[in-house]
Structures are given as structure tokens and as C-alpha cells.
Amino acid sequence: MKRENNLALLKNPDTVWDLAIIGGGSSGLGVALDALSRGLKVALFEKADFAKGTSSRSTKLVHGGVRYLAQGDVMLVLEALRERGRLLQNAPHVTFDQPFIIPIYSFFDRLKYTVGLKVYDWMAGKLRIGKSLFLSKKETLERLPQVKEKGLLGGVVYHDGQFDDARLALNLAQTCHEMGASVLNYAKVSQLTKDASGIIDGIVVKDLVANTDLKIKAKAVVNATGVFADKINRMDIPGTPKSIQPSQGIHLVLDQSFLGGSDALMIPETSDGRVLFAVPWHGKLVVGTTDTIREKPKLEPEPLQKEIEFVLKTAGDYLVKKPTRQDVLATFAGLRPLAAPKEGSTKTKEISRSHKVLVSKSHLITITGGKWTTFRKMGEDTVDAYYKTKGLPAPKSQSADLRIHGFTEKPTEGHRAMYGEDAWHILNLEKKNPALANRLHPDYPYTEAEVVWAVRNEMAVKVEDVLSRRIRLLILDAKAALAAAPRVAELMAEALGKDVAWISAELKDFDKLAKKYIIN
Ligand SMILES: Cc1cc2nc3c(=O)[nH]c(=O)nc-3n(C[C@H](O)[C@H](O)[C@H](O)COP(=O)(O)OP(=O)(O)OC[C@H]3O[C@@H](n4cnc5c(N)ncnc54)[C@H](O)[C@@H]3O)c2cc1C
Numbered sequence: 001m002k003r004e005n006n007l008a009l010l011k012n013p014d015t016v017w018d019l020a021i022i023g024g025g026s027s028g029l030g031v032a033l034d035a036l037s038r039g040l041k042v043a044l045f046e047k048a049d050f051a052k053g054t055s056s057r058s059t060k061l062v063h064g065g066v067r068y069l070a071q072g073d074v075m076l077v078l079e080a081l082r083e084r085g086r087l088l089q090n091a092p093h094v095t096f097d098q099p100f101i102i103p104i105y106s107f108f109d110r111l112k113y114t115v116g117l118k119v120y121d122w123m124a125g126k127l128r129i130g131k132s133l134f135l136s137k138k139e140t141l142e143r144l145p146q147v148k149e150k151g152l153l154g155g156v157v158y159h160d161g162q163f164d165d166a167r168l169a170l171n172l173a174q175t176c177h178e179m180g181a182s183v184l185n186y187a188k189v190s191q192l193t194k195d196a197s198g199i200i201d202g203i204v205v206k207d208l209v210a211n212t213d214l215k216i217k218a219k220a221v222v223n224a225t226g227v228f229a230d231k232i233n234r235m236d237i238p239g240t241p242k243s244i245q246p247s248q249g250i251h252l253v254l255d256q257s258f259l260g261g262s263d264a265l266m267i268p269e270t271s272d273g274r275v276l277f278a279v280p281w282h283g284k285l286v287v288g289t290t291d292t293i294r295e296k297p298k299l300e301p302e303p304l305q306k307e308i309e310f311v312l313k314t315a316g317d318y319l320v321k322k323p324t325r326q327d328v329l330a331t332f333a334g335l336r337p338l339a340a341p342k343e344g345s346t347k348t349k350e351i352s353r354s355h356k357v358l359v360s361k362s363h364l365i366t367i368t369g370g371k372w373t374t375f376r377k378m379g380e381d382t383v384d385a386y387y388k389t390k391g392l393p394a395p396k397s398q399s400a401d402l403r404i405h406g407f408t409e410k411p412t413e414g415h416r417a418m419y420g421e422d423a424w425h426i427l428n429l430e431k432k433n434p435a436l437a438n439r440l441h442p443d444y445p446y447t448e449a450e451v452v453w454a455v456r457n458e459m460a461v462k463v464e465d466v467l468s469r470r471i472r473l474l475i476l477d478a479k480a481a482l483a484a485a486p487r488v489a490e491l492m493a494e495a496l497g498k499d500v501a502w503i504s505a506e507l508k509d510f511d512k513l514a515k516k517y518i519i520n
Contacts, residue, residue, distance in 0.1 A: 001177045003459045007207065009182040010043060010214055017043045019386065020203050020218035022189045022232055025055035026165075026372045027355075028224035029172040030379030036179040037398035038383060043216060044173075044181060045205050047188035048299060049465045051169035053226050055372065056469050057334025059251065059289055060281055062087050062095050062161030062373050066268070067275045069120055076354050078123055083374045084161050085127020091168060091404035093411050093420030097129045098162035098279065100266040101155040103140060103147050103318065110134065113156040113268065120158060130159030145260040146320045157263070162279065164418055165372060166469035170458055171420075172375075174405035185459055187214075192221060192235050192364065200236070200362050209461060220386050223366040226337040227297035236364040243358075244368060246296070246335040250303040251288030252311050253330045253476055254323050259285050270314050278315060282415070284329060284476050287315050294335060301333040302516055330478040330517045339369050357385045365389065376400065415445045426453050440484040446471045451488050455495035463489050463510045478517035485510045 009015070019035050021028045024046025032044045046052070064081035065073075088095045104110045117132035133156070140147065140155035173183045184207075191204035193215070202217040223232040233240040258278070259265055265278040278287045290307040308331065316322030339356060355370030355378045367382045380397045387394035406420025416423040429449040430437040436449035454460035454470035466488050468474040473481040489503045489510075496502075 001174050001183070001457060001459055003184065003209070003461070006177065006182040006184050010184065010205075010216060013215075015041075015217065017041050017216065017218040019043070019220055019222055019383075020216050021045070021222045021224055022203070023053075023222075023224035023226060023228075024050040024169070024173065024183065024185060025053045025224065025226055026051070026169060026172075026375035027226065027367050027370065027378055028222070029169055029176065030375035030377075031222050031224055031367060031382045032176045032181055032183070032379070033172060033179075033376065033402065034379035034383045034397050034399040035386070036176055036181055037402060038395045040383070040386075042176065042181040043218070044176065044183045045187040045189050045203070046183075046185045047208070049185050049461065049469060050173050050183075050459075051166040051469055053228075053299060054334045054337065055169050055226075056166035057249075057251075057332055058165045058372050059249075059277055060162055060165055060279060060286060061098075061277070062163050064120060064124065064160070064373075065371075066117070066120060066158070066160075066266070069116065069123075070268070073354075074123075077120070079354075079377060080371070080373045081120075081124040082127060083377055085124060085129070086376065086400055087163075087373070088129060088161050090402060091163075091171065091407065093406045093408055094168045094171060094404075094418055095161050095163040097159055098264055099130065099157050099159055099262075100264045100277075100279075101135065101140060101144050101147075101157045102266050102268055103144065103155050104134075104153045105151045107153070110153060110156070117156055117158040128159075129161065132156060132158035143261050143263045144265060146258060147265065148318055148320060161373075162264075162281070163372075164282075164472065166472065167418055168404070170469065171405040173459075175402070178405065185465075186461055189232070189235075192232075192362075194362060198362050200364055220390065221364055222382060222386075223364055224382075226368075227335045229337065229366055229368050231297075233360070233364070233366060236360050236362055240360075242340050244297070245338050245340040246294045246298075246301075247338050248292045248294045248301055248304075248307070248333055248335055249289035250307045250311065250331060250333040251286050251475075252308065252315075252323070252328045253332075254285045254287060254315075254327055255329065256280055256283060256285045258315075258319055258321060258323055258327070265318065267314065267318060272310070276311070276314050278319075282472055282476055287311055287323075291336075297335060300513070300516065301335050303331050303333045303519075307333075308519060325520050328519050330475050331519055332475045332517060337368055355381070357382050359385055359389050363389050422453070422457075425457075426450060429453060440471075440487055441473070441480045443480060444473060444477070444484075446473065446484075448487070448491055451491040452495055455492055460492070461496075463492060463506045464513055466492065467510070468513075474514060474517055478514050481517075482511065482514045485514070
């Protein structure tokens with residue numbers, strides 16, 4: 001997948017795309033995948049990097065949503081459990097079965113969670129990934145050695161999926177590319193064009209790398225810009241009322257020893273009535289999240305002090321060793337694109353997490369809400385809306401069983417397992433040039449070959465693309481990422497044909513960014 005090849009396809013003035021998709025997060029990629037599965041001609045534009053927005057900032061769960069079950073949203077959970085099962089089958093290299101343990105401190109909770117999670121298992125049907133069961137106090141402490149013992153009666157273990165969100169997004173972009181789409185990062189849609197009857201017939205895109213404008217003709221345009229959806233809606237019809245309410249969630253990354261073992265901890269009801277997860281991920285522990293209303297959409301949202309304190313305190317209430325700010329290796333925040341609440345209500349917990357597809361009178365198709373887990377179904381519903389809007393018969397969606405780029409039944413060992421089939425290509429790079437087997441940081445397994453691979457085959461354009469989303473060092477250990485940045489910049493400059501001025505500008509940008517992920 002090379003940026004210049006995709007760009008060349010887009011420059012052909014005679015091409016009329018069936019769908020031009022704005023947004024390279026899970027929603028836009030889900031639409032692209034489903035549209036391609038039905039034979040449509042697709043172009044996708046992302047103003048930053050793939051998954052730079054919310055889609056790289058999730059809790060990393062492919063889940064039905066135990067919390068939504070407790071809220072009685074049975075249809076949402078059923079849909080998500082079905083999609084969870086499909087994703088684990090189609091992308092086994094970046095998704096995993098993860099056991100979660102709820103520590104139990106009262107008889108009522110024992111009954112509630114044992115029964116509730118049996119229902120959750122049952123709802124997954126054939127796509128169930130593991131059985132929930134009650135654990136004795138001894139078993140719970142063996143599996144979660146760092147959980148507080150005082151008052152503990154036992155635990156309930158259940159299974160959900162876990163994934164690397166940014167890598168899955170990238171693998172989806174690669175799958176779309178292989179199916180004939182043109183997918184372009186650093187391409188900002190600045191205008192929608194319309195025909196004489198006021199129906200959208202294309203877009204104007206700024207290629208932010210070359211700083212040039214491209215005019216794209218398309219039969220329909222999809223707005224899959226998450227928290228930015230209202231900006232595109234207003235490009236279509238100025239003055240369109242607000243439809244999205246960004247709600248921020250933050251995560252803190254700690255050393256895995258704070259929990260111990262390989263099971264995840266799930267706290268079903270925090271003091272603000274939410275769920276808190278502590279999940280082992282890439283050798284660290286991701287703890288979160290929060291739910292804080294933010295007024296403005298931002299590509300780089302920042303955690304609030306009160307959110308950091310809340311996560312530290314809540315985790316500390318359940319762990320033997322209370323984490324402090326000094327223990328935080330990195331922090332990251334993301335914005336949920338929730339539907340704006342009805343007048344008078346401000347509680348984001350009450351806003352439905354299901355997705356919505358809306359079509360404007362000029363045929364802009366907007367997909368909002370939902371979650372990562374259901375990205376494929378969100379895509380299917382959006383493509384159905386395209387056929388309906390254009391009065392065309394809709395061929396059956398074929399995306400449910402599509403294997404995602406990297407699919408393998410024989411993954412390599414260690415951190416490279418996430419690359420699936422691509423891991424062998426990276427190993428080959430190291431065989432040909434052993435210097436590329438050098439580590440980027442002594443404490444982490446990532447090598448120089450992975451940077452070269454990311455530039456050549458994964459459309460990495462900036463240092464941040466490599467250190468935040470191709471490998472996840474920025475959110476695993478932000479100080480280590482800062483230390484690795486100079487070598488990453490050198491390797492990228494060589495692969496991209498850039499000069500020393502580029503290296504120093506990139507390092508300045510990365511330094512500014514990384515500091516936002518460090519709180520001590
Ligand atoms: C804290 C948190 C935790 C979560 N945890 C989970 C979880 O564990 N599991 C789960 O299933 N879901 C989870 N979710 C939900 C899930 O992450 C989101 O629903 C999903 O990522 C939203 O994807 P999106 O594509 O709609 O938005 P985004 O990922 O934000 O993508 C929109 C993209 O549009 C681009 N864009 C905007 N304007 C333009 C323009 N003019 N031109 C071109 N591109 C443009 C942006 O740059 C952005 O990349 C979580 C969400 C949050 C906030």
C-alpha cells in the first residue's frame with residue numbers, strides 16, 4: 001500500500017467513484033470494506049493518519065458490552081456479540097480472547113454477575129468465545145494476585161475480545177486497498193461539490209503532503225468523521241444544528257505488575273456509576289475510562305486532571321499497590337462521537353451507543369455513534385442507505401466473512417504476532433540487512449525493520465505515525481517513545497528521501513506531541 005500509487009489513481013480526472021468516504025477511522029473503513037464487498041468503486045480520505053482520531057484511543061475491547069446488558073439494551077449487545085465473533089474469526093492476528101475477572105465483595109453481586117454473565121454467554125450463541133464461571137477466593141487471588149483481599153468472596157470470570165485498534169484500522173485500509181480502493185491519509189476534505197439540482201457530486205480534497213487540491217467526482221459522499229461530523233454537515237447545509245456531543249474517555253498506562261497475571265480486571269460500578277477496566281495490553285496495563293462531556297471536537301484531546309485522579313483513585317481502591325502519577329507511563333484520551341442529548345439532559349451514560357445513518361436532502365450520507373466492535377455492521381447499514389438513496393437495487397453485503405489483511409492461522413511468536421502474515425516480510429528485511437534488527441529502544445522489542453516496513457508498505461508519513469499507531473510505543477511508554485524518535489526520524493528520512501531539515505521539524509512536532517502523553 002503506497003501513498004503515491006493511491007494518489008495517482010485519484011488524479012485521473014475521468015474517474016467517477018461510486019463512494020467518496022470522508023474519515024479514516026473505524027466507521028469510514030467499515031463503510032469502505034462493505035462497499036467494496038458489493039463491488040462498488042471506493043475512495044477514502046483521512047485528514048491525518050488512519051485511526052488518528054478516536055479509533056486509536058479505545059479501551060481495546062472487541063466486546064458485546066456487559067454494561068449495555070445491565071442497562072437492558074439487549075439488541076445493541078446481541079449485534080455487538082455477533083460482530084465480536086466475526087471479527088475474531090476474520091482478523092485472528094490482531095484480536096484475542098481475553099478473560100476478564102469481576103472481583104466479588106457481596107453475595108448479591110455474586111448472584112447478579114454469575115447470572116448476568118451466563119446470559120451474556122448465551123446471547124453470543126455459536127460465536128461464544130469462552131464460558132463464564134464463578135471463581136473461589138483462592139482462585140481469584142491466584143489469577144489476580146494484586147487485587148485487594150479484604151472482604152473478597154471470589155470472582156466471576158467471563159470472556160470478551162481484545163485488539164490493537166490502530167493496527168486493525170491499518171489492516172482494514174490495506175484490505176480495502178487490495179480490493180481496489182484508493183485510500184489516502186493526510187488528505188483533508190475541504191468542500192462538497194453539487195450538481196445543478198443541488199445533489200452532491202464530489203468533493204475537493206487538500207493533499208496535505210504536497211499542499212495541492214484534488215477534485216474528486218463521486219456518485220455519493222459518506223461523512224464518517226466521528227466527532228467532526230457536524231463540520232461536514234455544515235459544509236453541506238450551513239447552519240445545520242449540532243448532532244454530536246463529544247464525550248471524553250481517558251486511559252492511564254501502568255506497568256503490568258500492578259495487576260499481575262494475564263487476566264483483566266473489570267470493575268462493574270465505579271463511584272460515578274461507570275465501568276472501569278484494567279487490561280493487560282502489549283506487556284503493559286491499560287486502565288480506564290471516564291465519561292466527560294467536552295464541547296469541541298479535537299484530534300488530540302487532553303486528559304483533565306480530575307479524570308487522571310479519578311482513574312488512579314478507583315484503580316487504587318481495588319489494588320494492593322495504589323498507583324500514583326509517578327507510575328503512569330503514558331496517558332491518552334479519546335472522544336466518543338455520541339448523539340447530542342435531547343434538550344435538558346446532559347448525562348452521557350443515558351445516550352444510546354447504537355449507531356445512526358442519516359441522509360441529507362443533498363444526499364450526504366452521515367454515519368455516527370456506534371463503536372469499534374460494530375464497525376462492519378455500521379458500514380453495511382451505511383451502504384444500504386446509499387443504494388436506497390440512489391434508488392438502486394442493493395446487492396447482498398459480503399463483508400461478514402471477509403478475511404482482513406495479515407490473516408494467518410500460524411502467527412509468529414512475540415510482539416510480531418500482531419503483524420500476522422506481514423511478520424515474515426519484516427523478518428526478511430532483517431535477514432537481508434542485519435543492522436535493521438537493532439532495537440529502537442533497549443527496553444522494547446520493536447526493531448528498525450519495522451520503521452522501514454511502515455514507510456514502505458503502511459503509508460507512514462510522520463514520526464508520530466510510526467511511534468503512535470504502527471507500533472504503539474507512544475501510548476505504552478511516552479518517555480521511551482521520545483528516546484526512540486531521533487532514530488525513527490533518521491530511518492524514515494532515508495526511506496522517504498527527506499533531508500535534515502525534515503528530521504528536525506519532525507522531531508520538534510513529536511516532542512510537542514509526546515509531552516501531552518506524559519504526566520510526571
Ligand atoms: C475512551 C474510549 C474508549 C472506547 N473503547 C472502545 C472499546 O473498547 N471497544 C469498542 O468497540 N469501542 C470503543 N470505543 C468507541 C470507538 O472507539 C469509536 O466508536 C470509534 O473509534 C469511532 O470511530 P469513527 O471512525 O467514527 O471516528 P474517528 O476514529 O474519530 O475517525 C474520524 C476520522 O475523520 C477524520 N476527519 C475529520 N474531518 C475530516 C476531513 N475534513 N477530511 C478528512 N478526514 C476527516 C478524522 O481525522 C478522524 O480520523 C471507545 C471510545 C472512546 C472515546
